[in-house]
Amino acid sequence: MSNLTREYPIEDKRLWRCHVCNDLHYGKMPPMICPTCAARNGFVLIDRSEALKIIGERGGAISSKSDVLDAWRRFGGPGKDYMLVDDEEMYTGLAEGVLENLKNHGFRYCPCRLTSGDPVEDLKLICPCQFEAQRVWSEKGECWCGLFVKRDKK
Amino acid sequence: MSEGDRLIWFSGRECVHCKRLRPLVDDFQEENNIDITELEVWHNSDNAKLMRSYGDTIKEACGGELGTPSFYNEKTGKAICGMVTKEQLKTWAEA
Numbered sequence: 001m002s003n004l005t006r007e008y009p010i011e012d013k014r015l016w017r018c019h020v021c022n023d024l025h026y027g028k029m030p031p032m033i034c035p036t037c038a039a040r041n042g043f044v045l046i047d048r049s050e051a052l053k054i055i056g057e058r059g060g061a062i063s064s065k066s067d068v069l070d071a072w073r074r075f076g077g078p079g080k081d082y083m084l085v086d087d088e089e090m091y092t093g094l095a096e097g098v099l100e101n102l103k104n105h106g107f108r109y110c111p112c113r114l115t116s117g118d119p120v121e122d123l124k125l126i127c128p129c130q131f132e133a134q135r136v137w138s139e140k141g142e143c144w145c146g147l148f149v150k151r152d153k154k
Numbered sequence: 155m156s157e158g159d160r161l162i163w164f165s166g167r168e169c170v171h172c173k174r175l176r177p178l179v180d181d182f183q184e185e186n187n188i189d190i191t192e193l194e195v196w197h198n199s200d201n202a203k204l205m206r207s208y209g210d211t212i213k214e215a216c217g218g219e220l221g222t223p224s225f226y227n228e229k230t231g232k233a234i235c236g237m238v239t240k241e242q243l244k245t246w247a248e249a
Binding site for chain 2: 093094113117134
């Protein structure tokens with residue numbers, strides 16, 4: 001089974017802190033090399049209250065259309081197998097959609113699918129989702145919404 | 155057409171594919187004298203609840219999730235999903 005189609009149960013995830021620069025990681029295992037300070041094997045297991053104290057009120061917000069588009073462009077940037085679709089109506093419409101869902105439903109859920117009502121299951125619907133595991137990705141080379149497309153798509 | 159006997163189109167207000175498909179669905183209804191009931195699911199919780207109640211069939215048609223645009227025939231229990239063609243709509247609408 002490829003990494004893209006495997007399930008990663010949220011129950012297995014823990015919080016980790018880089019003891020050098022206070023980077024945070026939420027996952028089953030921390031990165032071997034800290035992406036911020038490059039410390040090797042620098043992460044230590046912490047609890048939720050410590051993580052929240054570190055974050056405080058920092059971390060920024062992604063609450064405007066330009067914020068969303070910036071995040072999507074970074075996500076689909078050079079070197080990736082996928083990119084943001086070259087269709088302004090499509091990406092601006094979907095940015096408005098995820099912001100509507102953030103306002104009304106608490107997360108930037110995909111506006112082209114519906115939540116199940118199970119909050120853990122519905123994490124899969126936060127945009128960008130795990131689109132490379134979708135049938136439409138292998139068949140058409142795009143995510144369900146048509147927001148991200150294969151970079152080599154003809 | 156009464157409830158439980160409808161041809162339903164589940165759509166999302168901000169779903170761009172739904173917006174782009176609307177002229178085709180409108181043409182199809184006019185050309186075939188068929189009524190399709192469009193139910194928006196992100197801004198109407200009753201419509202969302204109804205879509206979830208047909209969830210297994212719609213998920214199968216959409217490749218695993220409750221996608222929009224999707225179409226559910228309450229008479230036959232058949233669903234189709236995505237950027238469908240008029241031919242697909244015709245086959246789906248037939249009782």
